Amino acid sequence: MQRCLWLLVAAASLFAQEFKVGGKVADFSFNDPIGRPVKFSSVRGDVTVVMFISVLCPISNDYNERIVALYNDYSAKGVKFVFLNANVNESPTQVMDHAKQAGFPFPVHRDAGNVVADRFGAQVTPESYVIDKANTMLYHGAIDDARNPARVTVKGLRAALDAALAGTPVQATETRAFGCTIKRVRKTT
Secondary structure (H helix, E strand, C coil), X not given: CHHHHHHHHHHHHHHCCCCCCCCECCCCEEECCCCCEEEHHHCCCXXXXXXXXCCCCHHHHHCHHHHHHHHHHHHCCCCEEEEEEXXXXXXXXXXXXXXXXXXXXXXXXXXXXXXXHHHHCCCEECEEXXXXXXXXXXXXXXXXXXXXXXXXXXXXXXXXXXHHHHCCCCCCCECCCCCEECXXXXXXX
16 A cells, blocks of 8 residues: 555656656756755756755765766866755755765755756656756766666766767666655645
């Protein structure tokens, strides 16, 4: 019974998904670390990664070093990054403290009420999306295919970024993101 309920909730959230691979990503807003609104259009680039991460998720935290490496490698090539925390159970203070403790060289923004996560259909942390200069989503999925870095065989996000930067089609446009579920606000109908 509980599994059926979870499947219904997951299916309902997928129907609400607005942004999909191959489709356009309309402008959206989120909050900077101290609560000021930010529009995606003001921070995007020719290639932009939107990534949902978490303070409390051990899987997301296992990726902290790889996330920093991705940021360092690809921001040097002009890729813009928007890191979002959509978990209702993680306070803005926790998010800022976590970013500092993890040594993130980038801000982690807040997706209050998981509005942006809903529009993307994001379900877990970490989960990533690549968007081109025409606002077309080129990739959705995992950073790579293994929680343990020694077992990684497919680096889906890096492959998508390399293709986007080269102006060639992304070969694997979707991979299965895995991690902890995003803790959403309860929405009334």
